[in-house]
Amino acid sequence: MKSFVKAAKILVLVNGFCLSLAAQQMDKPDSLDKHCHLKEIAVTASADSSNALLKFYKANKTTSTEDILARLPGVNMVRRGSYGMEPTIRGFSSSQINLTLDGMKIFGACTDHMDPPTSYIETSNLQSIQLANSEGGSMFGSSIGGSLNLKLAEAKLSSEKKLRGSVGSSYYSVSNSTNNVMQVNYGTPKMGIRLSGVYRNAGNYRAGNRTLIPFTQYEKFNLNLLSKFKLSQRSFLRADVITDDGWNIGYAALPMDVAFAKARIFSFTYKSYLKNGSSYWEAKLYKNKIKHSMDDTHRADVNMHMDMPGWSDTYGAYAETMFNLKKHHITLRTDGYKNTSRAEMTMYPENSSPMFMLTWPDVRRFVAGLYISDEWRAKDAVTLNFSTRIDYANFFINSESGREQVRVFNFNVDKPSEKVLTNFNSSLRFNLSRLFYSSISAGYSSRLPATNEMFGFYLFNSFDGFDYIGNPEAKSERALNAEVNVGYKSSKIDINASGFYNHIADYLIGETNSSLSVMTPGAKGVKQWSNLPYASLKGFELTLNALIHKRITLISNTRYVYGQDNSGKALPMMSPLKIISTARYSKSKYSIQWDNECSLAQKRINVDMNEMVTKGFMINNLRTSYIVKPGRNAVELNAGIENMFNRNYSEHLDWAKLLRPGRNFYAAFSAAF
Amino acid sequence: MKTLTLYAIAITMAMAVISCKKNDQTDPESKTELLKIANGYALGAAAKVELYAKTDLKTGFNEIYVAVFDSISGSRINSGEIALKPIMQMLMNGAAMSHSAPSENPESAQAINGLFPAAAVFTMPSSGESGKWFIEVTVKNNTNNKQGKASIPVSVSDGTEPRVLTVTSLINSEKYIVSYIEPITPKVGVNDFEILINRKTDGMTYPPANNLSVQITPEMPDMGHGSPNNINPVFIKNGHYKGKVNFTMTGLWEINLTLKDETGQLIRNDAFFKVTF
Structure with a gap:
């Protein structure tokens, strides 16, 4: 199964890697999770020959989820501060991809995308990241740009030592930040409880030109309580609670910061493995509540104070099963969720009445869908995959005051609006020889317009300086996706090249509406979300993973995307060609690693979006690690220099050309027990 | 003497009760909750005139509902020609002056639910002795063709915003x-x-x-x-x-x-x- 797509399985150490070995023995069926036919970056506990890859993705145990995501082939992060970066895949924005946490839908509560769901999950809590571009891309929901599922760690049962855990801490000089992580697992043969916490405290960082970048500070505390109960030999019940609290978060590229961002995520999961061990069925009930509040009280140039809180509550459930039927591997999934999103803005002019409006007017969204996939091993060298998803969606504005507000634009929102989405994908993989393989895939996909795109009310976008208004009549984007892969895989070298092309009909973009007057003082005008006839996204990725000497590993990935609209204009927020490479030398307890990140300039810009040319850059990092004490009670030290040559740079997806951190010295330690 | 005193007390109390009742009363036949503003007598028409409104009178446009009763029998008059005119009587430097303001007479000679809907625009608030508002109500009783005029003092205050x-x-x-x-x-x-x-x-x-x-x-x-x-x-x-x-x-x-x-x-x-x- 996993051989079907290039299963970029990269093993990454997480805290407490020691306890999993024991747990895996008796908890065998769990490892089947990884056999999901998605392109998967597995963050597992075992240390093996892929250890270099792990180091590539994780500088140390306190590395953030965003740092890891940024290194995945095809993923680029939109950055507005040093917190809450938003993932994009192959030029598809966060609204065009499907983002789930352990299969759960979760929507940020910020109208300005300051709280992507990925910001609520820490790596200490992450088992794997499932990134799917084409096949499998609609397993967790309809999307045109693929899906990203963050698979959460589980509490471990244990037949040996009951109590295990780890602690880790790191210091970053550039932002005077500390990151602390701890994790404890208590396991018996019948049940396991896992408590983990991460506390981060970062100050403002200095850019490469030594200037202090104000409003890049943040503080956060993430606490998780996971539990797992063995109901029978093959069935388990999990009850998980994740809490994440961020506060005093600077967003240097935006006119406002964040006072707090709170996430409360609850889930119950039942999982039962069938006799042959490779089949299972799973059901989950979940609920998550996000509260977010923007803050302008620390900004000097505020002529009118504003409060901008937002709420997003999601309830959902899914049931899925995977099983084999002769040469077919079948996946069935049915899921549904209900989300309500509300965001307010209150402005306080001096000596006058407060002004209040709903920037998200109590939007209720109900979506239910069915996914079916068949992976058919037609011949030894040929595998075919068909998958399809159908979703029913229902939108309604829950409050009369919300509906009244939308009527100002002459939209009729008295009744719920409905949409039906369909997704198909088929692919063919064949092994050309024992080492060479190739695959092609083609599909049709569609996605729902996001809350902003349908119901946003005078949302100021500081990127282009326009107020944005939603369009309740926005059509669903639909895409034709095609991808070609060729690869070579031997015991020492793994090379893959993929090329993709996406034709997107009804591409959603803000179009200037000159008949509307701006709401935000200083805004350049008003844009309303509308559908372009079409747009296209094409590009390629190259990945290389080579053992060039018994002690030296080389890993590199190259990504490129080219986007244009129907008139040939460049689409905004397209990352230029970027190459990330790592070479690592390791000898028993020591390792030394060199990272190189190289990006070309982006000169294809979208002037309507106020995009500016971004210069190319190259930065280098040096990382070292020393295992003081190996084994189960490992103690490890890490130290390194990031942006060694103190380059002054920003990436194309960084808002307002916000400078990235300059030279950073870091040191970290971790210990397991 | 004692009985006389008792009578006097009884009458005073009765009047107090009646007047209290009347002040708080909403017109029984009207469908919306209305507030009684004032009343007076249109002498020539032998009619008692009561004025109702949705709220206390404010500067600006006010809907005014006129109820007319036969002052002898007390029965409601449902057919009549009613005209309404606000009058401001002012004392300016000791000299008495008066002016009117826009108003709207009932469109129909038939009362609706016992009331004649009209409207008046007050262009300024009442101000003690130096500026008093009256509403002049002219009544022509269609049943007996008698006509008369009531001049009813009303109190007008400023709203929060000029209207x-x-x-x-x-x-x-x-x-x-x-x-x-x-x-x-x-x-x-x-x-x-x-x-x-x-x-x-x-x-x-x-x-x-x-x-x-x-x-x-x-x-x-x-x-x-x-x-x-x-x-x-x-x-x-x-x-x-x-x-x-x-x-x-x-x-x-x-x-x-x-x-x-x-x-x-x-x-x-x-x-x-x-x-x-």
Whole structure:
């Protein structure tokens, strides 16, 4: 199964890697999770020959989820501060991809995308990241740009030592930040409880030109309580609670910061493995509540104070099963969720009445869908995959005051609006020889317009300086996706090249509406979300993973995307060609690693979006690690220099050309027990 | 003597009870909750006149409901010609002066649910002895053809925002009285907007100004922005103009008015109503 797509399985150490070995023995069926036919970056506990890859993705145990995501082939992060970066895949924005946490839908509560769901999950809590571009891309929901599922760690049962855990801490000089992580697992043969916490405290960082970048500070505390109960030999019940609290978060590229961002995520999961061990069925009930509040009280140039809180509550459930039927591997999934999103803005002019409006007017969204996939091993060298998803969606504005507000634009929102989405994908993989393989895939996909795109009310976008208004009549984007892969895989070298092309009909973009007057003082005008006839996204990725000497590993990935609209204009927020490479030398307890990140300039810009040319850059990092004490009670030290040559740079997806951190010295330690 | 005192007390108490009752009473036959404002007698018509309104009288446009009773039998008069005229009596430097204000007489000689709906525009608040409002109600009882007039003192206070504007024409210095009718309870969203415009021919005569063209431009002075898709008020009848005003948020709004005459000549474009909610 996993051989079907290039299963970029990269093993990454997480805290407490020691306890999993024991747990895996008796908890065998769990490892089947990884056999999901998605392109998967597995963050597992075992240390093996892929250890270099792990180091590539994780500088140390306190590395953030965003740092890891940024290194995945095809993923680029939109950055507005040093917190809450938003993932994009192959030029598809966060609204065009499907983002789930352990299969759960979760929507940020910020109208300005300051709280992507990925910001609520820490790596200490992450088992794997499932990134799917084409096949499998609609397993967790309809999307045109693929899906990203963050698979959460589980509490471990244990037949040996009951109590295990780890602690880790790191210091970053550039932002005077500390990151602390701890994790404890208590396991018996019948049940396991896992408590983990991460506390981060970062100050403002200095850019490469030594200037202090104000409003890049943040503080956060993430606490998780996971539990797992063995109901029978093959069935388990999990009850998980994740809490994440961020506060005093600077967003240097935006006119406002964040006072707090709170996430409360609850889930119950039942999982039962069938006799042959490779089949299972799973059901989950979940609920998550996000509260977010923007803050302008620390900004000097505020002529009118504003409060901008937002709420997003999601309830959902899914049931899925995977099983084999002769040469077919079948996946069935049915899921549904209900989300309500509300965001307010209150402005306080001096000596006058407060002004209040709903920037998200109590939007209720109900979506239910069915996914079916068949992976058919037609011949030894040929595998075919068909998958399809159908979703029913229902939108309604829950409050009369919300509906009244939308009527100002002459939209009729008295009744719920409905949409039906369909997704198909088929692919063919064949092994050309024992080492060479190739695959092609083609599909049709569609996605729902996001809350902003349908119901946003005078949302100021500081990127282009326009107020944005939603369009309740926005059509669903639909895409034709095609991808070609060729690869070579031997015991020492793994090379893959993929090329993709996406034709997107009804591409959603803000179009200037000159008949509307701006709401935000200083805004350049008003844009309303509308559908372009079409747009296209094409590009390629190259990945290389080579053992060039018994002690030296080389890993590199190259990504490129080219986007244009129907008139040939460049689409905004397209990352230029970027190459990330790592070479690592390791000898028993020591390792030394060199990272190189190289990006070309982006000169294809979208002037309507106020995009500016971004210069190319190259930065280098040096990382070292020393295992003081190996084994189960490992103690490890890490130290390194990031942006060694103190380059002054920003990436194309960084808002307002916000400078990235300059030279950073870091040191970290971790210990397991 | 003792019995007389008892009588006196009884009568006083009875009167107190009756008057109390009457003051708090809402008209039994009206369907909406109305407040009794004042009452008086139209002597020649042998009629008792009671005035009702939805709230206490405020400067600006007020709907006034007139109930008329036969002053002898006490029975309600449902058919009659009722005319209404607000009069302000002022003392200016010791000299008594008076003027009127725009008003609207009941459209029909038949009462609706026992009441004759009318309206009056008060252009200023009452101010003690130096400025008193009266409502002159002329009653012609259709059953006996008797006619008389009641002059009923009323008290008018200022609302939170001015609801009546005096606009002096740039064309001929003629004065227009522009009264705000709707929205009474403004909300974020689409609101019905209605105004009444009267022409002041002299201090006592205010005929409705028909056939003007009216444009509205709502604006938030604290933000400097407006709102989209407003519908300019158009002439309905008797000086009434109706349109739609859109508010995109709560707070202080100014509804700017541009008035033009029937030939398209600008009368004035600097008058505005303030709306805060």
